[in-house]
Amino acid sequence: MRHQDTYSSLFWTAIGAGSFYEGCRLGRGDLHNPGPGFIFFWMGLIMIGLSLSILLRDVPRKPTAGERTSVWSGIHWVKIIAVLISLLLYAYFFTTLGFLLSATILLVFLFKAVEPQRWSVAILGAVSSALIAYLVFYVWLGSQLPRGFLELG
């Protein structure tokens, strides 16, 4: 991608600025008695310096032959976004639905959405995987997993 480092360095500059601000807010102290914001202050400054040096090196140069082909070309964005949204929804409904139900729904979706398989494979695979995971982690290892409104498990 043309000047891909420019965008990433701007992002890291912002993160560094956030750390620097937090360092100032918490109080950096002095060398005799460093305060709670000491590390944020200095690391923020270092991050700003480093990301600006990446930026300054990237802006004036001409993109190489490889960079002219975008690293984003040919990507199945829909798949990535679908997986991402499904993970966020899983997290959001996890305690309400409980582990067994939310895991089964998530797996059915993932088996169907990315590289679609037959419904029978998706449902059977999802139910059996969720059940096995439940037996291993909840029953055998005694991990705490939410039971949800249906009190499953």
Added chain:
Amino acid sequence: MDLLHYIGIGFSVALQPVNLFYCFLGVFIGTLIGVLPGIGPVGAMSLLLPATFKSSPEAGIIMLAGIYYGAMYGGSTTSILVNIPGEAASVVTCLDGYQMARKGRAGPALGMAAFGSFIAGTLSIMGLMLLAPPLSKLALKFGPPEYFTLMILGLTILIYLAHGSITKALLMAAFGIVLGAIGMDEIASTPRMTLGRMELLDGVGLVPIVMGLFGISEVFLNIERRIRRDIFQAKIKGLLPTAKDWRDSRGALARGSLMGFFLGILPGGGGVIASFVSYAVEKRVSKHPERFGQGAIEGVAGPESANNAATGGAFIPLMTLGIPPNVVMAMLLGAFMVHGIQPGPMMMKQNPGIFWGVISSMYIGNIILLILNLPLIGMWVQILKVPYKILFPLILLFCLIGVYTVSNAVFDIYIMIAFGVVGYLMKKFEYEGAPLVLAFVLGPLFEVNLRKSLILSHGDFSIFVTRPISACSLIIAVLLLLSPLIPALSKKREAIAKEETS
């Protein structure tokens, strides 16, 4: 005599049936995840960390250590049969291993990888046993300035050995330190950067960061394009290498073991660097370097022995100084802490059973791995045939379970997803995750030791250069950071990075 006595203690712990079971479980899972592309030892260890809560500390650590060195064994199988490395340390094994398989010599390649791993793994454990006690004694003399400069050195080596830009690696290390500092300040008891969230008072968890950066992001990378895997179809026979194979490989095995062990001690070194260095050395010392890349057995024996020897070496800084040299060891440090054990110079005295038990279990684990990897190779090949479209939902599910069961907090699932996206973008923009994670783990120690040193010296920075150990560490760190300015060294580093990337 002392050493023999401690080895006796170690084996009495390692040979307890429950510990044997955990050792078997660890190396089995390690081989499995080594075989399966898409989930590495770090992800598997994060996932199984909660499983160790109910076990004794030694059983838990034995299992997690088994996953680490088991993955090194398993990784070679995919490299040889599919030309896709199961994990990063087996990348270089693809070059000659896959060519051997194509020429009908998959059996000897797999056999040599297993035997080489066994020999090197065993030798490195011996090295660990011999070097750990004197280093522990030396580490007792370390104060805050020594620890601080040692961490500076560790991070510098890691950054120096990073694949791409040093500036980007430094940036990641600084970000890792910031992340590690989030939470309650140990010295002033002030909440820092918690954004008003109670969950962040204890800081950001290691497991959600690691699983996001190495697990979720890997899934995103794999599903963004359709992957085709050509599995070597012919029947695998004759796993035992011939006498000529042994003659050709003996030098590579010895050099790989030695280099791997010492490179494993270096922060950021580990199995990946060890295997690449070993391959480069074997190619250079060979009378027929043109055979490399065409199916030379030394090209399998050297890197495979080096990456396994590195696992033993990597335990040294963790066990003797309490400083993890790589991300896997950082996970292991987390596991020790969960069980209330602080690795470091006092560990050998305070917890000899765990210290020597874990080391001794690695001998046993190596024998189990040899048995698992030779007669059961057919089973691993079958597992390789599981398509990724079936595998990735299960990897995601395991990540989600693993991250939740560590803290029982949904908030950590969101953190993991966020780092999954960050990790994906980092790979796209060529930023490395390893400096970030290691700096994150070392961050709190780094900060506390820096602040303690400054308080001790009344703000005088000369405390770091007037004490011999810290002065030495700083000098080496500065030389490494300045080395890119020396054209010859810079070119060498770039060559290594280019070879690794390709």
